[in-house]
Amino acid sequence: MTTATQTVINVVDRDGASRSVEWEPGQTLMETLRDNDFEVLASCGGTASCATCHVFLDKSIVDELGERSEDELELLEESEHYDANRSRLSCQVDAREALDGATVTVAPEED
Amino acid sequence: MLEDVVVIVGAGHAGVHAAVRLAAWPGRVVVIDEQSGETYERPPLSKDFLKAEGQGDASIPPLRKEQFFADKSIERVHGRVESIDRRAHLVHIAGGRSIAYTKLILAPGSAPRALRIPGGSLTGVHLLKTRDDAVALRDALRPGRRVVIVGAGYIGLEVAAAAAVIGCETTVLEYADRVMSRVTSHPVSAFFERLHTEHGTRFVFGAEVTAISGDGHVESVMTADGSSYPADVVVAGIGVVPNHHLAEAAGLDVRDGIIVDADSRTSDPDVYACGDATRLVDAEAGVDRRLESIQSAQAQATNAANSIMGSARGKDEVPWFWTIQHGVRLQTAGLRRPDDQIVLRGRFADGRCTVLYVRDGRLAALDTVGSLSDFTAGKKLIARATPIDVDAAADVSIKLGEAIPAPQTSTL
Numbered sequence: 001m002t003t004a005t006q007t008v009i010n011v012v013d014r015d016g017a018s019r020s021v022e023w024e025p026g027q028t029l030m031e032t033l034r035d036n037d038f039e040v041l042a043s044c045g046g047t048a049s050c051a052t053c054h055v056f057l058d059k060s061i062v063d064e065l066g067e068r069s070e071d072e073l074e075l076l077e078e079s080e081h082y083d084a085n086r087s088r089l090s091c092q093v094d095a096r097e098a099l100d101g102a103t104v105t106v107a108p109e110e111d
Numbered sequence: 112m113l114e115d116v117v118v119i120v121g122a123g124h125a126g127v128h129a130a131v132r133l134a135a136w137p138g139r140v141v142v143i144d145e146q147s148g149e150t151y152e153r154p155p156l157s158k159d160f161l162k163a164e165g166q167g168d169a170s171i172p173p174l175r176k177e178q179f180f181a182d183k184s185i186e187r188v189h190g191r192v193e194s195i196d197r198r199a200h201l202v203h204i205a206g207g208r209s210i211a212y213t214k215l216i217l218a219p220g221s222a223p224r225a226l227r228i229p230g231g232s233l234t235g236v237h238l239l240k241t242r243d244d245a246v247a248l249r250d251a252l253r254p255g256r257r258v259v260i261v262g263a264g265y266i267g268l269e270v271a272a273a274a275a276v277i278g279c280e281t282t283v284l285e286y287a288d289r290v291m292s293r294v295t296s297h298p299v300s301a302f303f304e305r306l307h308t309e310h311g312t313r314f315v316f317g318a319e320v321t322a323i324s325g326d327g328h329v330e331s332v333m334t335a336d337g338s339s340y341p342a343d344v345v346v347a348g349i350g351v352v353p354n355h356h357l358a359e360a361a362g363l364d365v366r367d368g369i370i371v372d373a374d375s376r377t378s379d380p381d382v383y384a385c386g387d388a389t390r391l392v393d394a395e396a397g398v399d400r401r402l403e404s405i406q407s408a409q410a411q412a413t414n415a416a417n418s419i420m421g422s423a424r425g426k427d428e429v430p431w432f433w434t435i436q437h438g439v440r441l442q443t444a445g446l447r448r449p450d451d452q453i454v455l456r457g458r459f460a461d462g463r464c465t466v467l468y469v470r471d472g473r474l475a476a477l478d479t480v481g482s483l484s485d486f487t488a489g490k491k492l493i494a495r496a497t498p499i500d501v502d503a504a505a506d507v508s509i510k511l512g513e514a515i516p517a518p519q520t521s522t523l
Contacts, residue, residue: 024176031172035179037134043406045152046172049433049442050406051487071440071483078487078512111491 007095012105013038023095029055029104030091038106046091051075054107056086057093061102065093081107114139117419118202118212120192120357122150125386125408126218127174132416134183141186141210143202146241150174154405156245157266158435161252161273168242195361197379214381214419217358217369218412221351221387221403226261230323236345239266251344254278259332259342261320263290265434267348268307272436274344275310282340283307284318284332294432296447299466299478302459306437315340351403353388366390368401374424375415383418385411400446406431429493442483444490445476456485457507465489465511467504474499488512 007023011033021036023029030053033040041052048071057065062085068076069092076087087107093099115138119126122144133140144150151171163170180187190204201209223238225231237248248270252258258274260267263285274281283290289300290307304314319335323345332340353368364370364378368390375383386408390401406428413425431444439462451468458464463481467474467489473496477489488511492499497515504514 031176035176041409043409043431044433045154045405047154047433047435049440049483050431074483075487078484110487 007097007100009099009101010103011036011038012103014106014108018103023099025095027095028091029093029095029099030089032095033090033104033106039109040090040106042091044091048072048075048089048092051079051089051110053090054079054081055088055090055093056083056105056107057088057102059085061099062086062088064098065096068092079107080110115213116141116211117214117216118143118210119216119218120202121218121220121386122146122174122187123218123220123386123408124153124174124405125220125412126216128409128412129216129218129383129385129416130180130185131175131183132413133419134185136416136420138213139186140184141188141212142180143188143190143192143204143210145189145191147189148242149177151242156242157239157269158273160245161249161270162276163249168246171242171245192357195357195382197361197363197382200381212381214383216375216412216415216419217377217382217384217388218386218408219354219357219388221353223266223347224350224352226320226323226345226347226349228320228322230325230329231347233323233325233329233345234327235325235329235343236323236347238347239270240351248344248346252277252279255280256343257341258282258344258346259284259340260346260348261332262348262350263287263314264293264348264350265291265432267346268303268436269434270346270348271307271312272310275307275312276437279344281312282342283312283314284320284334284340285314285316286319288316290314294443295441295478296453296466296468298453298455298459298464299441299480302464302480303436303439303441306439310437351387353390353401355388358382358384358388371411373414374418375411376418383415385415402430404430404432427494429490431490439481440479440483442479442486443476444486445474445493447476447478451475452501454501454505456505456511457482467499469499469501469504472498474504485511 012018023032044050072089119142193205194203203209223240256279258279258281260283263283290304322333329345355365355369358369359365369384371384371389375385392399433442447468451470454467456465465485466478468476474492479486500516503509
């Protein structure tokens, strides 16, 4: 079933393989990734506490999504894989139509 | 040949995580849940949910949406397991149904410790553990109500913060001499006590609660020194007890928790256990502990699933915990001991400070208050048992990850 708010994204996993998944309304990006078997641990359940759901998005999308919270930035900046232009915690990204068709890359696991 | 079946008892963080890990496994996976409805996240129950307007429980996120289980062919059974027949490899569910297992994973969680005192079961006395508990407590917290919270641990303080924000007249009665005494050091306790006091919460330390009075509904809480605290709502936040009774009745080794090894295996090789109900005993690693933590529950669930699937054990992660009170985040990594050297990094007066616990010259644990930048770096130092330069670590102009002693230069 399709709805007006349905969003489809392209996800690249840690092995470089990619596939399209549906992003359901009301879910965060982290929940979508988790429900589709991508390796995001999300130990904190989506409260910006653990940085285990780190992803990369295109810079234009990151810009469009607006400011990252202080907590999110602090966690991201300590990641070995932090990219100021492209890093987000997927638990802090809500579904938006602007993300339809976007590519999401799961960040490498921390050492 | 009969199909392999893994039966998982419990659908909290540990049980669901085990089921998710087993989703790719070719056998059947059955999750038995005593509670009805969707699985759900627990951390919000004592935090944002209590402050949220509105009725019902729609705003509590599921651990996995119901469709996920269907998509993965994970069977969900609603029912209470009455007993386990290990010899016959059967679990008996109330009502007469039995399910055969090849491997069993017990994830029954913990139950909040009740106030076993006169009046402890009067209407208006709340415990907080389940979704239903949270809905009932949220409906009871109304502006102007007098709320007495017994216990100043994570749950008691998170509830106190919500109650104070809602506009309740909030009092916390604590037996120890400071808040969160079981989980943190004096400087962190002092900071959080002040934070709550500034938001109008009153603390009484050294308070031994002896009785609750009221005619059907709570009216006041009595302490051993003869004091009486008027109350419309009483919340007990005095810790949890592991739900290990089913395992005990089945003859598994139990000691304040179901005893498991590093693979989450119990004393029966076909039975695993994970989460709050377990006690990890690993004599070789010098470990004998029961942790109440989502991180630990997930790691144990991963280890159980991996062991069943014959894959390698997951990476050991430093235990970690968190709480948010009045918007201030406390994150703990590692397990401190009271005799650890305490090193302060930053100033509590600035609203952000990291407390380092140093043991034998190495970082053993840390608390980050209002600051996450040190958390990830510190967690890595703890995992590696890195020797730490205490002076550098106390200097906020130096990154915590770089606060390690300079390499010894050889003088040949």
